[in-house]
Amino acid sequence: VCFVPGGLDCSISFVSHVLGKVCIHGRQKEILGVLVPCLTDLTKSDCIWQRICWRLVECVPDRWMEAVVLGFVQRAPGADVLSRLLGNLVVKNKKAQFVVTQKMLLLQYGHTTEVLQNLLGYLSLDGLRRTLLLRVLQELLETWSSSSAVKHSTAEQQLYISKAILICLSHLKEPEIETHRQELLTSMMEGVKCRLDSSLPQQRRLGMVVAESISLKINTEGPVLKFEYEEDDETRELKFLLVQTPSFCNVPSLPDDDRSEKAGAALPLVPESNEKSHAAAPVMSNEESDTEFDSDDDLIPYDMSEDKELKIKAPVYIRDCIEVLTGSRTEDVDKWEATVKALESLVRKNPAATREVSVELAKILLHLEEKTCIEGFVELRQRAQVAVLTTDPIPVAKYLTSQFYSLNYSLRQRMDILDVLVLAAQELSCPKFLGKTKHSGAQKPCIQLLQGSDSSKGWRRVVDERIKNKTRRLDKGQCHVELASRPNEFNSVAGYFFFPLIQHFDRPLTTFDLLGEDHLVLGRLAHTLAILMYLAVNTVAVTAMGKALLEFVWALRFHTDSYVRQGLLSCISSLLLSVPTERILADMTEELLETQSWLGDVMEKDPDGDCRRLALQNLLLMENLKKKLEVVPS
Numbered sequence: 001v002c003f004v005p006g007g008l009d010c011s012i013s014f015v016s017h018v019l020g021k022v023c024i025h026g027r028q029k030e031i032l033g034v035l036v037p038c039l040t041d042l043t044k045s046d047c048i049w050q051r052i053c054w055r056l057v058e059c060v061p062d063r064w065m066e067a068v069v070l071g072f073v074q075r076a077p078g079a080d081v082l083s084r085l086l087g088n089l090v091v092k093n094k095k096a097q098f099v100v101t102q103k104m105l106l107l108q109y110g111h112t113t114e115v116l117q118n119l120l121g122y123l124s125l126d127g128l129r130r131t132l133l134l135r136v137l138q139e140l141l142e143t144w145s146s147s148s149a150v151k152h153s154t155a156e157q158q159l160y161i162s163k164a165i166l167i168c169l170s171h172l173k174e175p176e177i178e179t180h181r182q183e184l185l186t187s188m189m190e191g192v193k194c195r196l197d198s199s200l201p202q203q204r205r206l207g208m209v210v211a212e213s214i215s216l217k218i219n220t221e222g223p224v225l226k227f228e229y230e231e232d233d234e235t236r237e238l239k240f241l242l243v244q245t246p247s248f249c250n251v252p253s254l255p256d257d258d259r260s261e262k263a264g265a266a267l268p269l270v271p272e273s274n275e276k277s278h279a280a281a282p283v284m285s286n287e288e289s290d291t292e293f294d295s296d297d298d299l300i301p302y303d304m305s306e307d308k309e310l311k312i313k314a315p316v317y318i319r320d321c322i323e324v325l326t327g328s329r330t331e332d333v334d335k336w337e338a339t340v341k342a343l344e345s346l347v348r349k350n351p352a353a354t355r356e357v358s359v360e361l362a363k364i365l366l367h368l369e370e371k372t373c374i375e376g377f378v379e380l381r382q383r384a385q386v387a388v389l390t391t392d393p394i395p396v397a398k399y400l401t402s403q404f405y406s407l408n409y410s411l412r413q414r415m416d417i418l419d420v421l422v423l424a425a426q427e428l429s430c431p432k433f434l435g436k437t438k439h440s441g442a443q444k445p446c447i448q449l450l451q452g453s454d455s456s457k458g459w460r461r462v463v464d465e466r467i468k469n470k471t472r473r474l475d476k477g478q479c480h481v482e483l484a485s486r487p488n489e490f491n492s493v494a495g496y497f498f499f500p501l502i503q504h505f506d507r508p509l510t511t512f513d514l515l516g517e518d519h520l521v522l523g524r525l526a527h528t529l530a531i532l533m534y535l536a537v538n539t540v541a542v543t544a545m546g547k548a549l550l551e552f553v554w555a556l557r558f559h560t561d562s563y564v565r566q567g568l569l570s571c572i573s574s575l576l577l578s579v580p581t582e583r584i585l586a587d588m589t590e591e592l593l594e595t596q597s598w599l600g601d602v603m604e605k606d607p608d609g610d611c612r613r614l615a616l617q618n619l620l621l622m623e624n625l626k627k628k629l630e631v632v633p634s
Contacts (some may be wrong), residue, residue: 001563005209012056013061015056015058016044016055016058016059016060019060019068020063020067021062023068023071024067028067036071036072040076040084040272042425043085050084050087053084053085053307054088054089057085057089058089058093063098065093066103069096069100070099072086073100076113078121079118079121083122086122088129090123091128100119100122100123100279101539103124103139104119105144106161109154109157109161112236116164116167120167120168120171123171130176137165137168137169138180141165141183141184144191145187145194147194150194150203150560153201153607154608154609155608158203159234162206162209162210162538166210166213166231166238166242167239169217170241170242171193172242175496177218184218188214190209191210192452193350194207194631195207197517198522199519199561200560201517205237208227209229209235210238210277211225211227211236212224212226213239268317300516302418313338314335314341315335317353318347318353318357318361321342321343322361322364324336325338325340325364325368337374339420340368340374340378340381340384343387344380348387351391354391358391360398360402361386362385362388363383365381365388366403367413382416382420382423386420389420389424391423393496393497395495397493400420401417401420401497401500401501402500403417404418405509407509409511409523413516413608418528420529421528422532425531426495428489429535429536488538489534490535490539491538491539494539494545494591495541495545498541499545501532502521505522519563522564522567523566525567526556526564526566526567526568526570527566528572529567530570532579533546533574534574537577540577543579543583546584547587547588550595551596553571562607567604569618573617574615575619576625577621584625592622599618603616
């Protein structure tokens with residue numbers, strides 16, 4: 001650091017130009033890595049050095065201001081240090097104000113949480129800058145509550161904006177909260193509605209956490225919002241951001257062990273002797289002493305060691321199961337539970353009897369509601385539905401696919417139909433396992449004595465066993481189960497599963513609109529069709545299914561919901577993997593070229609990362625098709 005002797009005035013604009021030039025040419029880390037720690041020490045107690053530092057950044061030309069400001073924000077050890085180094089730069093310089101309040105918060109989302117805490121903490125530390133903090137919070141909330149922004153921005157950007165909102169809330173004071181309470185409440189309600197409508201669980205959980213935090217901040221005395229969701233590291237970090245640390249320094253979220261250690265360190269120390277005495281003789285209150293005499297501890301309990309739980313015998317016929325499941329008598333609850341638990345195995349053991357009442361049984365299971373708190377009820381019902389569908393595929397598949405587009409069904413029931421169709425198709429398309437297990441020679445042979453055999457032949461078994469034990473084997477195989485050699489049962493019924501589902505997706509009903517607000521079910525439908533297409537490989541109807549699926553994808557390719565687009569891209573992958581190459585090239589060449597162009601746009605412009613990944617995967621599959629074309633057999 002150079003000093004000017006004699007109290008002469010000097011200009012540091014040249015140094016500012018050098019600083020900006022170096023930063024804009026990519027040497028930001030090298031110069032600020034040395035300059036920021038040095039200025040941090042010099043400005044701790046010297047106001048003159050503070051003014052010099054302020055003047056240094058104020059004289060940086062606007063075309064280089066972004067690189068300089070960003071470097072200072074990233075390398076300052078805390079918001080208070082950043083306030084000393086930059087002063088009121090964002091108030092005086094419009095370019096710096098745009099970078100801090102717009103570009104770094106709304107147009108970029110790659111900065112760390114520590115950088116956000118530095119930036120927003122810096123805005124909160126001065127009265128002139130607090131107006132900018134409130135304006136930033138308002139713009140962040142407008143973006144957070146915009147349905148268009150939710151649909152067209154990435155999940156990472158949504159998380160970044162949510163973190164910025166919570167940090168801003170942590171810096172608000174009571175008078176400011178009172179002034180802007182209604183705006184906060186309105187933005188909260190609009191934003192949480194947009195996110196609860198999303199098909200992605202991460203977006204829904206993010207909306208719940210932010211809405212809870214805003215409600216907690218604006219309703220300090222009244223009731224607050226409370227949602228049910230599974231907490232993870234991300235939600236815990238978000239909630240921790242709402243708590244402002246006293247020193248304005250960036251404190252990362254502590255693990256549970258560190259929190260318990262710090263909490264224990266904050267407790268008052270108790271002498272060891274006192275702890276022992278308290279543990280040995282606990283102090284009892286008057287109420288506890290009164291209740292001691294009124295307790296029932298002196299009553300002798302009944303001896304129930306020999307009691308046995310009464311087991312309700314489950315029905316042994318399918319029609320008896322139907323009678324129990326459709327009965328209205330409340331005293332048969334135990335029998336109802338036993339029937340639900342035994343129904344799957346009963347269906348599989350009696351296929352002939354099941355086929356007689358298969359559609360009726362499928363209807364009962366589709367509308368079956370839980371009468372008691374039976375463990376795993378949803379799974380038991382689903383497995384029974386799959387068993388009925390695999391036992392009698394064609395009529396049951398016709399019934400389920402027709403009910404998917406019928407009136408008076410909940411979204412949950414419609415998604416249950418899709419799940420059952422997928423699980424049944426998977427079971428039908430996979431060969432069943434044989435009971436015999438084939439062992440390799442690496443394992444010890446199991447010698448079994450056959451009835452009627454001569455004992456004199458035992459020597460040969462002993463010799464063979466010794467030879468096998470002494471033989472050195474270079475390759476030791478694994479124990480594996482033989483697969484049955486049998487036809488694909490899904491081959492003859494694939495069309496009954498697939499085509500009815502794809503026919504009426506564009507016809508809205510009074511209570512069901514796939515192209516409207518029920519886009520969650522549309523996304524599930526797209527994923528279901530992709531799985532059915534993949535399982536239909538080598539079937540007769542696979543080419544017709546591929547054509548219909550390509551038309552379905554083409555009609556919905558510009559859907560705004562990312563979950564739906566992921567399903568459509570999965571459909572393209574299944575088509576390319578299942579339909580024979582010669583049939584694709586002969587029947588779908590033009591459609592495939594248009595699809596390739598669309599996939600290129602998705603890979604470059606789609607805001608969802610999974611969609612971009614799937615698009616790239618499909619383009620690679622198409623590239624493999626081109627290579628197969630180039631290899632002409634001689």
